[in-house]
Amino acid sequence: MSHGLNLNRIAHFVAVVDCGSFTAAAERLGVTKAVVSQHVARLEQELRTTLLVRTTRRLTPTEAGAAFHRTCAAILQQAEEAVACLSSASGAPTGTVRVTAPFDYGTAILAPAAVRLGRLHPGCRAELVLTDHSLDLVAEKLDMAIRIGWLADSSHQARRLGGFRQCLVAEPELAGRLALRTPHDLAAVPWVAQSTLRTPLRWTFTHADGGTATVEVAAAIAANATPAVRACVLAGAGVSVIPDYLVGPDIAAGRLRALLPDWRLPEGGIHAVFPAARFRPGIVRALVDLLVQPDAAAGGWPG
Incomplete structure:
Protein backbone atom coordinates (compact mmCIF):
# COMPACT_ATOMS: atom_id res chain seq x y z
CA MET A 1 0.00 0.00 0.00
CA SER A 2 1.22 3.51 -0.83
CA HIS A 3 1.90 5.73 2.17
CA GLY A 4 1.23 8.84 0.05
CA LEU A 5 -2.46 8.17 -0.53
CA ASN A 6 -4.03 10.67 -2.91
CA LEU A 7 -7.02 12.37 -1.24
CA ASN A 8 -8.25 13.50 -4.64
CA ARG A 9 -8.73 9.84 -5.60
CA ILE A 10 -10.72 9.29 -2.44
CA ALA A 11 -12.98 12.21 -3.35
CA HIS A 12 -13.57 10.68 -6.80
CA PHE A 13 -14.39 7.29 -5.26
CA VAL A 14 -16.86 8.83 -2.78
CA ALA A 15 -18.55 10.73 -5.62
CA VAL A 16 -18.94 7.51 -7.64
CA VAL A 17 -20.62 5.70 -4.75
CA ASP A 18 -22.80 8.70 -3.92
CA CYS A 19 -23.93 9.18 -7.54
CA GLY A 20 -24.16 5.50 -8.50
CA SER A 21 -22.13 5.79 -11.71
CA PHE A 22 -18.91 7.15 -13.18
CA THR A 23 -20.88 9.37 -15.54
CA ALA A 24 -22.93 11.06 -12.80
CA ALA A 25 -19.83 11.44 -10.60
CA ALA A 26 -17.98 13.10 -13.48
CA GLU A 27 -20.84 15.58 -13.94
CA ARG A 28 -20.81 16.45 -10.24
CA LEU A 29 -17.04 16.89 -10.14
CA GLY A 30 -16.82 18.75 -13.43
CA VAL A 31 -14.35 16.31 -15.02
CA THR A 32 -14.52 13.57 -17.65
CA LYS A 33 -15.71 10.04 -17.01
CA ALA A 34 -12.25 8.75 -17.95
CA VAL A 35 -10.60 10.85 -15.24
CA VAL A 36 -12.96 9.50 -12.57
CA SER A 37 -12.43 5.92 -13.73
CA GLN A 38 -8.63 6.32 -13.66
CA HIS A 39 -8.64 7.77 -10.14
CA VAL A 40 -10.78 4.92 -8.79
CA ALA A 41 -8.71 2.26 -10.57
CA ARG A 42 -5.47 3.69 -9.15
CA LEU A 43 -7.02 3.88 -5.69
CA GLU A 44 -7.89 0.20 -5.85
CA GLN A 45 -4.32 -0.57 -6.97
CA GLU A 46 -2.85 1.41 -4.09
CA LEU A 47 -5.15 -0.24 -1.56
CA ARG A 48 -4.82 -3.66 -3.23
CA THR A 49 -8.56 -4.02 -2.69
CA THR A 50 -11.55 -4.20 -5.00
CA LEU A 51 -13.84 -1.34 -3.98
CA LEU A 52 -16.50 -1.52 -6.70
CA VAL A 53 -18.26 -4.28 -8.58
CA ARG A 54 -18.83 -3.19 -12.15
CA THR A 55 -21.45 -4.75 -14.44
CA THR A 56 -23.10 -3.53 -17.63
CA ARG A 57 -26.13 -2.35 -15.68
CA ARG A 58 -25.01 -1.60 -12.15
CA LEU A 59 -22.09 -0.30 -10.14
CA THR A 60 -22.10 -1.24 -6.46
CA PRO A 61 -19.49 -1.08 -3.71
CA THR A 62 -18.06 -4.28 -2.32
CA GLU A 63 -18.37 -4.90 1.42
CA ALA A 64 -14.89 -3.41 1.86
CA GLY A 65 -15.78 -0.58 -0.50
CA ALA A 66 -18.93 0.29 1.43
CA ALA A 67 -17.04 0.44 4.73
CA PHE A 68 -14.26 2.48 3.14
CA HIS A 69 -16.85 4.87 1.65
CA ARG A 70 -18.50 5.52 5.03
CA THR A 71 -15.22 6.47 6.60
CA CYS A 72 -13.98 8.53 3.66
CA ALA A 73 -17.28 10.41 3.26
CA ALA A 74 -17.08 11.47 6.91
CA ILE A 75 -13.45 12.58 6.48
CA LEU A 76 -14.27 14.65 3.39
CA GLN A 77 -17.22 16.25 5.17
CA GLN A 78 -15.00 17.21 8.09
CA ALA A 79 -12.43 18.63 5.67
CA GLU A 80 -15.10 20.70 3.89
CA GLU A 81 -16.37 22.04 7.20
CA ALA A 82 -12.82 22.89 8.29
CA VAL A 83 -12.25 24.86 5.08
CA ALA A 84 -15.65 26.54 5.42
CA CYS A 85 -14.81 27.54 9.00
CA LEU A 86 -11.58 29.17 7.86
CA SER A 87 -13.38 30.86 4.96
CA SER A 88 -16.09 32.16 7.24
CA ALA A 89 -13.51 33.48 9.72
CA SER A 90 -11.55 35.22 6.99
CA GLY A 91 -14.67 36.70 5.43
CA ALA A 92 -13.98 34.99 2.09
CA PRO A 93 -16.55 32.23 1.37
CA THR A 94 -15.34 29.41 -0.89
CA GLY A 95 -16.52 26.05 -2.14
CA THR A 96 -19.66 24.66 -3.77
CA VAL A 97 -23.23 25.08 -2.53
CA ARG A 98 -25.93 22.68 -3.76
CA VAL A 99 -29.40 24.23 -3.70
CA THR A 100 -32.80 22.96 -4.79
CA ALA A 101 -35.71 25.25 -5.63
CA PRO A 102 -38.94 25.25 -7.66
CA PHE A 103 -38.54 26.02 -11.36
CA ASP A 104 -40.17 29.45 -11.15
CA TYR A 105 -38.22 30.81 -8.18
CA GLY A 106 -35.06 29.06 -9.31
CA THR A 107 -35.23 30.65 -12.75
CA ALA A 108 -36.37 34.13 -11.73
CA ILE A 109 -34.53 34.67 -8.43
CA LEU A 110 -32.07 31.91 -7.50
CA ALA A 111 -30.15 31.68 -10.78
CA PRO A 112 -29.35 35.42 -10.92
CA ALA A 113 -28.35 35.30 -7.24
CA ALA A 114 -26.00 32.39 -7.97
CA VAL A 115 -24.35 34.44 -10.71
CA ARG A 116 -23.91 37.38 -8.30
CA LEU A 117 -22.45 34.99 -5.71
CA GLY A 118 -19.74 33.89 -8.14
CA ARG A 119 -18.93 37.46 -9.09
CA LEU A 120 -18.72 38.67 -5.50
CA HIS A 121 -16.79 35.60 -4.32
CA PRO A 122 -14.72 34.06 -7.14
CA GLY A 123 -13.98 31.02 -4.98
CA CYS A 124 -17.69 30.11 -4.79
CA ARG A 125 -19.67 27.88 -7.12
CA ALA A 126 -23.41 27.14 -7.02
CA GLU A 127 -25.02 23.91 -8.22
CA LEU A 128 -28.76 24.41 -8.78
CA VAL A 129 -31.23 21.52 -8.74
CA LEU A 130 -34.54 22.91 -10.01
CA THR A 131 -37.66 20.82 -9.50
CA ASP A 132 -41.21 21.37 -8.32
CA HIS A 133 -40.91 18.24 -6.16
CA SER A 134 -39.56 18.39 -2.60
CA LEU A 135 -36.23 16.59 -2.46
CA ASP A 136 -34.70 14.93 0.59
CA LEU A 137 -31.89 17.28 1.61
CA VAL A 138 -29.80 14.58 3.29
CA ALA A 139 -30.26 11.86 0.67
CA GLU A 140 -29.54 14.29 -2.19
CA LYS A 141 -26.61 15.90 -0.33
CA LEU A 142 -28.13 19.37 -0.60
CA ASP A 143 -26.94 22.33 1.43
CA MET A 144 -30.19 24.22 1.15
CA ALA A 145 -33.72 24.05 -0.25
CA ILE A 146 -35.99 26.94 -1.15
CA ARG A 147 -39.58 26.25 -0.09
CA ILE A 148 -42.36 28.41 -1.49
CA GLY A 149 -45.73 28.77 0.22
CA TRP A 150 -46.55 27.49 3.64
CA LEU A 151 -43.75 25.70 5.47
CA ALA A 152 -44.53 22.19 6.70
CA ASP A 153 -43.34 20.94 10.06
CA SER A 154 -39.98 19.18 9.82
CA SER A 155 -36.75 18.54 11.70
CA HIS A 156 -34.88 20.86 9.35
CA GLN A 157 -33.81 24.40 10.20
CA ALA A 158 -35.29 27.28 8.25
CA ARG A 159 -34.91 30.98 7.67
CA ARG A 160 -37.55 33.22 6.13
CA LEU A 161 -36.26 34.99 3.03
CA GLY A 162 -39.38 37.00 2.35
CA GLY A 163 -42.92 36.62 1.08
CA PHE A 164 -44.88 36.72 -2.14
CA ARG A 165 -48.33 37.65 -3.44
CA GLU A 267 -49.95 35.42 0.55
CA GLY A 268 -47.19 32.90 1.08
CA GLY A 269 -43.70 32.78 2.51
CA ILE A 270 -40.33 32.03 0.94
CA HIS A 271 -38.00 30.05 3.19
CA ALA A 272 -34.50 28.66 2.99
CA VAL A 273 -34.46 25.21 4.61
CA PHE A 274 -31.28 23.53 5.81
CA PRO A 275 -30.33 20.08 7.13
CA ALA A 276 -29.98 20.17 10.90
CA ALA A 277 -26.40 21.15 11.71
CA ARG A 278 -24.47 23.15 14.26
CA PHE A 279 -22.38 24.87 11.61
CA ARG A 280 -23.51 26.68 8.46
CA PRO A 281 -20.75 27.14 5.82
CA GLY A 282 -19.89 30.67 4.81
CA ILE A 283 -20.91 30.07 1.19
CA VAL A 284 -24.45 29.17 2.31
CA ARG A 285 -24.68 32.32 4.40
CA ALA A 286 -23.41 34.39 1.48
CA LEU A 287 -26.03 33.01 -0.91
CA VAL A 288 -28.86 33.50 1.58
CA ASP A 289 -27.81 37.10 2.12
CA LEU A 290 -28.27 37.65 -1.62
CA LEU A 291 -31.73 36.06 -1.52
CA VAL A 292 -33.17 37.88 1.49
CA GLN A 293 -36.01 40.21 0.49
CA PRO A 294 -36.75 43.53 2.22
CA ASP A 295 -39.84 42.13 3.97
CA ALA A 296 -37.99 39.14 5.42
CA ALA A 297 -38.29 38.71 9.14
CA ALA A 298 -35.28 39.94 11.08
CA GLY A 299 -33.30 37.50 13.11
CA GLY A 300 -30.13 35.48 13.30
CA TRP A 301 -29.18 32.22 11.72
CA PRO A 302 -30.57 28.93 12.99
CA GLY A 303 -28.12 26.74 14.78
Whole structure:
Protein backbone atom coordinates (compact mmCIF):
# COMPACT_ATOMS: atom_id res chain seq x y z
CA MET A 1 0.00 0.00 0.00
CA SER A 2 1.22 3.51 -0.83
CA HIS A 3 1.90 5.73 2.17
CA GLY A 4 1.23 8.84 0.05
CA LEU A 5 -2.46 8.17 -0.53
CA ASN A 6 -4.03 10.67 -2.91
CA LEU A 7 -7.02 12.37 -1.24
CA ASN A 8 -8.25 13.50 -4.64
CA ARG A 9 -8.73 9.84 -5.60
CA ILE A 10 -10.72 9.29 -2.44
CA ALA A 11 -12.98 12.21 -3.35
CA HIS A 12 -13.57 10.68 -6.80
CA PHE A 13 -14.39 7.29 -5.26
CA VAL A 14 -16.86 8.83 -2.78
CA ALA A 15 -18.55 10.73 -5.62
CA VAL A 16 -18.94 7.51 -7.64
CA VAL A 17 -20.62 5.70 -4.75
CA ASP A 18 -22.80 8.70 -3.92
CA CYS A 19 -23.93 9.18 -7.54
CA GLY A 20 -24.16 5.50 -8.50
CA SER A 21 -22.13 5.79 -11.71
CA PHE A 22 -18.91 7.15 -13.18
CA THR A 23 -20.88 9.37 -15.54
CA ALA A 24 -22.93 11.06 -12.80
CA ALA A 25 -19.83 11.44 -10.60
CA ALA A 26 -17.98 13.10 -13.48
CA GLU A 27 -20.84 15.58 -13.94
CA ARG A 28 -20.81 16.45 -10.24
CA LEU A 29 -17.04 16.89 -10.14
CA GLY A 30 -16.82 18.75 -13.43
CA VAL A 31 -14.35 16.31 -15.02
CA THR A 32 -14.52 13.57 -17.65
CA LYS A 33 -15.71 10.04 -17.01
CA ALA A 34 -12.25 8.75 -17.95
CA VAL A 35 -10.60 10.85 -15.24
CA VAL A 36 -12.96 9.50 -12.57
CA SER A 37 -12.43 5.92 -13.73
CA GLN A 38 -8.63 6.32 -13.66
CA HIS A 39 -8.64 7.77 -10.14
CA VAL A 40 -10.78 4.92 -8.79
CA ALA A 41 -8.71 2.26 -10.57
CA ARG A 42 -5.47 3.69 -9.15
CA LEU A 43 -7.02 3.88 -5.69
CA GLU A 44 -7.89 0.20 -5.85
CA GLN A 45 -4.32 -0.57 -6.97
CA GLU A 46 -2.85 1.41 -4.09
CA LEU A 47 -5.15 -0.24 -1.56
CA ARG A 48 -4.82 -3.66 -3.23
CA THR A 49 -8.56 -4.02 -2.69
CA THR A 50 -11.55 -4.20 -5.00
CA LEU A 51 -13.84 -1.34 -3.98
CA LEU A 52 -16.50 -1.52 -6.70
CA VAL A 53 -18.26 -4.28 -8.58
CA ARG A 54 -18.83 -3.19 -12.15
CA THR A 55 -21.45 -4.75 -14.44
CA THR A 56 -23.10 -3.53 -17.63
CA ARG A 57 -26.13 -2.35 -15.68
CA ARG A 58 -25.01 -1.60 -12.15
CA LEU A 59 -22.09 -0.30 -10.14
CA THR A 60 -22.10 -1.24 -6.46
CA PRO A 61 -19.49 -1.08 -3.71
CA THR A 62 -18.06 -4.28 -2.32
CA GLU A 63 -18.37 -4.90 1.42
CA ALA A 64 -14.89 -3.41 1.86
CA GLY A 65 -15.78 -0.58 -0.50
CA ALA A 66 -18.93 0.29 1.43
CA ALA A 67 -17.04 0.44 4.73
CA PHE A 68 -14.26 2.48 3.14
CA HIS A 69 -16.85 4.87 1.65
CA ARG A 70 -18.50 5.52 5.03
CA THR A 71 -15.22 6.47 6.60
CA CYS A 72 -13.98 8.53 3.66
CA ALA A 73 -17.28 10.41 3.26
CA ALA A 74 -17.08 11.47 6.91
CA ILE A 75 -13.45 12.58 6.48
CA LEU A 76 -14.27 14.65 3.39
CA GLN A 77 -17.22 16.25 5.17
CA GLN A 78 -15.00 17.21 8.09
CA ALA A 79 -12.43 18.63 5.67
CA GLU A 80 -15.10 20.70 3.89
CA GLU A 81 -16.37 22.04 7.20
CA ALA A 82 -12.82 22.89 8.29
CA VAL A 83 -12.25 24.86 5.08
CA ALA A 84 -15.65 26.54 5.42
CA CYS A 85 -14.81 27.54 9.00
CA LEU A 86 -11.58 29.17 7.86
CA SER A 87 -13.38 30.86 4.96
CA SER A 88 -16.09 32.16 7.24
CA ALA A 89 -13.51 33.48 9.72
CA SER A 90 -11.55 35.22 6.99
CA GLY A 91 -14.67 36.70 5.43
CA ALA A 92 -13.98 34.99 2.09
CA PRO A 93 -16.55 32.23 1.37
CA THR A 94 -15.34 29.41 -0.89
CA GLY A 95 -16.52 26.05 -2.14
CA THR A 96 -19.66 24.66 -3.77
CA VAL A 97 -23.23 25.08 -2.53
CA ARG A 98 -25.93 22.68 -3.76
CA VAL A 99 -29.40 24.23 -3.70
CA THR A 100 -32.80 22.96 -4.79
CA ALA A 101 -35.71 25.25 -5.63
CA PRO A 102 -38.94 25.25 -7.66
CA PHE A 103 -38.54 26.02 -11.36
CA ASP A 104 -40.17 29.45 -11.15
CA TYR A 105 -38.22 30.81 -8.18
CA GLY A 106 -35.06 29.06 -9.31
CA THR A 107 -35.23 30.65 -12.75
CA ALA A 108 -36.37 34.13 -11.73
CA ILE A 109 -34.53 34.67 -8.43
CA LEU A 110 -32.07 31.91 -7.50
CA ALA A 111 -30.15 31.68 -10.78
CA PRO A 112 -29.35 35.42 -10.92
CA ALA A 113 -28.35 35.30 -7.24
CA ALA A 114 -26.00 32.39 -7.97
CA VAL A 115 -24.35 34.44 -10.71
CA ARG A 116 -23.91 37.38 -8.30
CA LEU A 117 -22.45 34.99 -5.71
CA GLY A 118 -19.74 33.89 -8.14
CA ARG A 119 -18.93 37.46 -9.09
CA LEU A 120 -18.72 38.67 -5.50
CA HIS A 121 -16.79 35.60 -4.32
CA PRO A 122 -14.72 34.06 -7.14
CA GLY A 123 -13.98 31.02 -4.98
CA CYS A 124 -17.69 30.11 -4.79
CA ARG A 125 -19.67 27.88 -7.12
CA ALA A 126 -23.41 27.14 -7.02
CA GLU A 127 -25.02 23.91 -8.22
CA LEU A 128 -28.76 24.41 -8.78
CA VAL A 129 -31.23 21.52 -8.74
CA LEU A 130 -34.54 22.91 -10.01
CA THR A 131 -37.66 20.82 -9.50
CA ASP A 132 -41.21 21.37 -8.32
CA HIS A 133 -40.91 18.24 -6.16
CA SER A 134 -39.56 18.39 -2.60
CA LEU A 135 -36.23 16.59 -2.46
CA ASP A 136 -34.70 14.93 0.59
CA LEU A 137 -31.89 17.28 1.61
CA VAL A 138 -29.80 14.58 3.29
CA ALA A 139 -30.26 11.86 0.67
CA GLU A 140 -29.54 14.29 -2.19
CA LYS A 141 -26.61 15.90 -0.33
CA LEU A 142 -28.13 19.37 -0.60
CA ASP A 143 -26.94 22.33 1.43
CA MET A 144 -30.19 24.22 1.15
CA ALA A 145 -33.72 24.05 -0.25
CA ILE A 146 -35.99 26.94 -1.15
CA ARG A 147 -39.58 26.25 -0.09
CA ILE A 148 -42.36 28.41 -1.49
CA GLY A 149 -45.73 28.77 0.22
CA TRP A 150 -46.55 27.49 3.64
CA LEU A 151 -43.75 25.70 5.47
CA ALA A 152 -44.53 22.19 6.70
CA ASP A 153 -43.34 20.94 10.06
CA SER A 154 -39.98 19.18 9.82
CA SER A 155 -36.75 18.54 11.70
CA HIS A 156 -34.88 20.86 9.35
CA GLN A 157 -33.81 24.40 10.20
CA ALA A 158 -35.29 27.28 8.25
CA ARG A 159 -34.91 30.98 7.67
CA ARG A 160 -37.55 33.22 6.13
CA LEU A 161 -36.26 34.99 3.03
CA GLY A 162 -39.38 37.00 2.35
CA GLY A 163 -42.92 36.62 1.08
CA PHE A 164 -44.88 36.72 -2.14
CA ARG A 165 -48.33 37.65 -3.44
CA GLN A 166 -50.38 35.52 -5.78
CA CYS A 167 -51.39 37.61 -8.80
CA LEU A 168 -54.44 37.02 -10.96
CA VAL A 169 -53.24 38.00 -14.43
CA ALA A 170 -54.10 37.90 -18.13
CA GLU A 171 -52.63 39.14 -21.40
CA PRO A 172 -53.88 42.76 -21.95
CA GLU A 173 -55.96 42.05 -25.07
CA LEU A 174 -57.74 39.15 -23.38
CA ALA A 175 -58.13 41.16 -20.17
CA GLY A 176 -59.84 43.91 -22.15
CA ARG A 177 -62.47 41.47 -23.42
CA LEU A 178 -63.30 40.09 -19.98
CA ALA A 179 -66.06 41.62 -17.91
CA LEU A 180 -64.85 40.63 -14.45
CA ARG A 181 -66.61 42.13 -11.47
CA THR A 182 -66.20 39.38 -8.86
CA PRO A 183 -64.18 36.14 -8.64
CA HIS A 184 -67.33 34.19 -9.53
CA ASP A 185 -67.04 35.58 -13.08
CA LEU A 186 -63.84 33.54 -13.48
CA ALA A 187 -65.90 30.36 -13.83
CA ALA A 188 -66.78 31.43 -17.38
CA VAL A 189 -63.29 32.40 -18.64
CA PRO A 190 -60.47 30.17 -19.98
CA TRP A 191 -58.02 29.19 -17.24
CA VAL A 192 -54.38 28.14 -17.40
CA ALA A 193 -53.91 25.63 -14.59
CA GLN A 194 -50.75 24.84 -12.63
CA SER A 195 -51.32 21.09 -12.35
CA THR A 196 -48.90 20.45 -9.47
CA LEU A 197 -50.86 22.64 -7.04
CA ARG A 198 -52.97 20.94 -4.42
CA THR A 199 -56.18 22.55 -5.73
CA PRO A 200 -55.33 24.05 -9.14
CA LEU A 201 -58.96 24.78 -10.07
CA ARG A 202 -60.34 26.08 -6.77
CA TRP A 203 -59.46 29.55 -5.48
CA THR A 204 -60.60 31.62 -2.51
CA PHE A 205 -60.36 35.41 -2.75
CA THR A 206 -60.70 38.03 -0.01
CA HIS A 207 -62.20 41.44 -0.76
CA ALA A 208 -60.82 44.70 0.62
CA ASP A 209 -63.90 44.93 2.86
CA GLY A 210 -63.20 41.49 4.36
CA GLY A 211 -65.68 39.40 2.38
CA THR A 212 -64.59 36.15 0.72
CA ALA A 213 -65.48 34.34 -2.49
CA THR A 214 -64.52 30.82 -3.58
CA VAL A 215 -64.70 29.88 -7.25
CA GLU A 216 -64.24 26.70 -9.29
CA VAL A 217 -62.57 27.40 -12.64
CA ALA A 218 -62.29 25.30 -15.80
CA ALA A 219 -58.87 24.63 -17.33
CA ALA A 220 -58.39 25.45 -21.00
CA ILE A 221 -54.79 24.27 -20.71
CA ALA A 222 -52.65 22.87 -17.90
CA ALA A 223 -48.90 22.76 -17.25
CA ASN A 224 -46.81 21.26 -14.46
CA ALA A 225 -44.34 24.16 -14.17
CA THR A 226 -45.12 27.79 -13.37
CA PRO A 227 -42.83 29.23 -16.09
CA ALA A 228 -44.89 27.27 -18.63
CA VAL A 229 -48.10 28.65 -17.12
CA ARG A 230 -46.69 32.17 -17.47
CA ALA A 231 -45.76 31.49 -21.11
CA CYS A 232 -49.30 30.32 -21.86
CA VAL A 233 -50.82 33.39 -20.20
CA LEU A 234 -48.47 35.70 -22.11
CA ALA A 235 -49.62 33.98 -25.31
CA GLY A 236 -53.24 34.77 -24.48
CA ALA A 237 -54.35 31.23 -23.64
CA GLY A 238 -56.26 32.31 -20.55
CA VAL A 239 -56.22 33.69 -17.02
CA SER A 240 -54.10 32.30 -14.20
CA VAL A 241 -52.63 32.95 -10.75
CA ILE A 242 -48.84 33.39 -10.73
CA PRO A 243 -46.47 34.57 -7.96
CA ASP A 244 -45.48 38.23 -8.08
CA TYR A 245 -41.75 37.47 -8.17
CA LEU A 246 -42.32 35.87 -11.58
CA VAL A 247 -44.86 38.24 -13.16
CA GLY A 248 -44.07 41.53 -11.43
CA PRO A 249 -41.83 42.67 -14.31
CA ASP A 250 -44.49 41.61 -16.84
CA ILE A 251 -47.14 43.70 -15.11
CA ALA A 252 -44.81 46.70 -14.85
CA ALA A 253 -43.92 46.44 -18.54
CA GLY A 254 -47.54 46.04 -19.64
CA ARG A 255 -47.09 42.50 -20.94
CA LEU A 256 -49.66 41.26 -18.40
CA ARG A 257 -52.50 42.96 -16.58
CA ALA A 258 -53.53 42.35 -12.97
CA LEU A 259 -57.23 41.52 -12.63
CA LEU A 260 -59.78 42.14 -9.85
CA PRO A 261 -57.53 44.59 -7.94
CA ASP A 262 -59.98 44.81 -5.02
CA TRP A 263 -59.70 41.07 -4.40
CA ARG A 264 -56.64 39.31 -2.98
CA LEU A 265 -55.46 35.74 -2.67
CA PRO A 266 -53.59 34.31 0.35
CA GLU A 267 -49.95 35.42 0.55
CA GLY A 268 -47.19 32.90 1.08
CA GLY A 269 -43.70 32.78 2.51
CA ILE A 270 -40.33 32.03 0.94
CA HIS A 271 -38.00 30.05 3.19
CA ALA A 272 -34.50 28.66 2.99
CA VAL A 273 -34.46 25.21 4.61
CA PHE A 274 -31.28 23.53 5.81
CA PRO A 275 -30.33 20.08 7.13
CA ALA A 276 -29.98 20.17 10.90
CA ALA A 277 -26.40 21.15 11.71
CA ARG A 278 -24.47 23.15 14.26
CA PHE A 279 -22.38 24.87 11.61
CA ARG A 280 -23.51 26.68 8.46
CA PRO A 281 -20.75 27.14 5.82
CA GLY A 282 -19.89 30.67 4.81
CA ILE A 283 -20.91 30.07 1.19
CA VAL A 284 -24.45 29.17 2.31
CA ARG A 285 -24.68 32.32 4.40
CA ALA A 286 -23.41 34.39 1.48
CA LEU A 287 -26.03 33.01 -0.91
CA VAL A 288 -28.86 33.50 1.58
CA ASP A 289 -27.81 37.10 2.12
CA LEU A 290 -28.27 37.65 -1.62
CA LEU A 291 -31.73 36.06 -1.52
CA VAL A 292 -33.17 37.88 1.49
CA GLN A 293 -36.01 40.21 0.49
CA PRO A 294 -36.75 43.53 2.22
CA ASP A 295 -39.84 42.13 3.97
CA ALA A 296 -37.99 39.14 5.42
CA ALA A 297 -38.29 38.71 9.14
CA ALA A 298 -35.28 39.94 11.08
CA GLY A 299 -33.30 37.50 13.11
CA GLY A 300 -30.13 35.48 13.30
CA TRP A 301 -29.18 32.22 11.72
CA PRO A 302 -30.57 28.93 12.99
CA GLY A 303 -28.12 26.74 14.78
